Amino acid sequence: MTEKKTPLRSAQWFGTADKNGFMYRSWMKNQGIPDHEFQGKPIIGICNTWSELTPCNAHFRKIAEHVKKGVLEAGGFPVEFPVFSSGESNLRPTAMLTRNLASMDVEEAIRGNPVDAVVLLTGCDKTTPALLMGAASCDVPAIVVTGGPMLNGKHKGKDIGSGTVVWQMHEAYKGGQISLDEFLSAEAGMSRSAGTCNTMGTASTMACMAEALGTSLPHNAAIPAVDSRRYVLAHLSGMRIVDMVHEDLRLSKILTREAFENAIKVNAAIGGSTNAVIHLKAIAGRIGVELDLEDWTRVGKGTPTLVDLQPSGRFLMEDFYYAGGLPAVIRRLGEAGLLPNPEALTANGKSLWSNCQASPQYNDEVIRPLDKPLVDDGGLCILRGNLSPRGAVLKPSAATPELMQHRGRAVVFENFDDYKARIADPDLDVDETCVLVLKNAGPKGYPGMAEVGNMGLPPKVLAKGISDMVRISDARMSGTAYGTVVLHVAPEAAAGGPLAAVRNGDFIELDCANGRLHLDISDEELAGRLADLKPDTSAKIFDSGYARLYVDHVMQADQGCDFDFLVGCRGSAVPRHSH
Structure with missing residues (x-):
């Protein structure tokens, strides 16, 4: 036949x-x-x-x-x-x-x-x-x-991680711990x-x-x-x-719901970037x-972070490959019964589990065993409350455990230019217990939702030896960054979200254990502030061209920031020819 x-x-x-x-x-x-x-x-x-x-x-x-x-x-x-x-x-x-x-x-x-x-x-x-x-x-x-x-990057005989070393050394420079020459000395060795x-x-x-x-x-x-x-x-x-x-x-046939559930679980196990939420959704x-934000809680919560890589841990991707790479991680998850859908089909025609069930594991320091995880629960924390009614995210493996339940006074920056202008001011009314809040850095507000959510700390706080504070914004942050950073607040400030109503001196409560992000004012006060808001029409550069298309059609972070007219599969049918 x-x-x-x-x-x-x-x-x-x-x-x-x-x-x-x-x-x-x-x-x-x-x-x-x-x-x-x-x-x-x-x-x-x-x-x-x-x-x-x-x-x-x-x-x-x-x-x-x-x-x-x-x-x-x-x-x-x-x-x-x-x-x-x-x-x-x-x-x-x-x-x-x-x-x-x-x-x-x-x-x-x-x-x-x-x-x-x-x-x-x-x-x-x-x-x-x-x-x-x-x-x-x-x-x-x-x-x-x-x-x-x-x-692996190299500096002064040690491995350094691309991106991560920039954030670390720049904070040290601003805090007076190292000189400008020391900061710049790592530049050539980072990307070799x-x-x-x-x-x-x-x-x-x-x-x-x-x-x-x-x-x-x-x-x-x-x-x-x-x-x-x-x-x-x-x-x-x-x-x-x-x-x-x-x-x-x-x-x-490959990108099924089961495949996305596997990816969510794996993201927790590797200590993956918060940006994966937006991209997987898109x-x-x-x-x-x-795919909903709740899927990250339902599937990812309780998953130990096994991969000890910067920015959450110590090692780098070169070490990860030599330790067995992603198949070794998937094998560990599967053997513990933590892989949601082991029979999901992959590009080589075999199931995910058949590809990984015999994968070698060479280094328990880089890819940790289940009983010695880097973080007990590395599932991305999805936060809701009156400050983020459609959700926000936090990466536990990169956060300070003591700050994941915190109540502090808001120090508010209306946009990123405002942040840059004021963060180093010695007279800024801020200490390490405060919560830094950045507005208008989301999909429409920046536009493009830039990676500015991991705001550098005020130099006056860094000088005290403090290395982390709670930070909240409608922005993203680089996957190479770290800290107790609440991101992707939706709806964003520029779309009239509650973040736009936060004022200096308000108290904000972060409760990762219960998935709560709360602005401590009454519902009536919040509604009144939002009603008084006036749209920002200053960004004339975005009145035309692709940026105009973007601002008009981009969806919010919880929807993947795709354009509303691009959602769905249109297929590969051949367009009408002209000959």
Whole structure:
């Protein structure tokens, strides 16, 4: 019996003997492509976020070449194409502003071109969710290949973590503990190879999320960028995507609710970034999976953090890979009965558990056993109350335990410019018991919801040797950051949320154990303050262009900050041709 083959989408371009087929094939042949490459071979798009302005992704051309070798070996034909690269380190005001733009680029590039499947080359923070969002909206076979983390940073004979060392040393400099020369001396040693941040920041977190969701091959998340095994994985991923076409293994078969529950559990176990909440919600919205903030409590709460990585712990991603990588973490969870859906399907056609059940575990310091966790409960803390009626998040593994139940006087900054202007003022009325509150830094207010929520402490407090305070905002923070920081307050201040009504001197109660964030004023007083608020119309720069589109259509943090008109799967139906 002849094996039934999945019809190729690309045949609608290249598979006819009429005028249209002639034109599509002929113009492609100007690249030196022989005729037999169009004869029933799967056309594999390599969706590349390479950019020299996105340093985390600057080595992707080499990775793409290895993907191509795998595609060719498996009998497919690779075609590489560029998409917008949202690089967090350089892009102003924040790469989050352009995550949705990149996802639109990816979606339209896939739908409008003759590709049967895509390999998604991702790295810096927003490129992973953006490419998965765009591909999910088309629901084609897709596999993620990340660029891998940098090697461990080095400074004064010690390992330093990218991002994390910046926050640490800058606070020490502001507090007078080190000189400017000492602060700047770490700069050259922090980023000493190609790759993404080597801490469990958002890039590494989202690489782990892609693997936990089943959208990549095992070990994709942690192999260092310059390790030859990264190129082997790229080659194998290129081979695998060809088989996924023949199996019709589309994203909707992998990105199930069960897969997202696994990812939530894994995020707690790795001490992952709070940004994963927003990105997973956005990806789920594109594929049609209902995901709520309560799922992070229901699935993640009570999960021990096993991975001892900065910013929560001691080690870095290079160490994580050598210790066994994400499969070792999943094995520990599975053996303890903590993996919600072990039979969830993954990109290699096997279940998540079958991929990880025999994974080696080499270092109990880096990947801790269940009875010696870094944090007993690493599940992201979801907070609700009159200050965050639609939710806020806090990362317990990066917080100070003594501050997770705290009541303090609010010191309010109306926006980030206000914060920068006043935080170092010796006359600022603040001490370590206060709660720093930042407004108008959310999706609409910044716009783009920049990573400014981990406000640096006032120098007068740092000088006392204090290293943490409760901080609350509608902003995000880098996954490389740390502290008792309440983020993603929804609705945001710029959308008329209660955060906008907070005044200096108000008392705020944070109660992580009970998931409560409370502004200590009466309901009547809060309603009156909100009624008196006047919209801020000063930001004229956002009256036109993409930023205008963003402000008009971005949803709140609890909804994933996607555009309201992008939610849902639109499929890969070929648009009407013009010839």
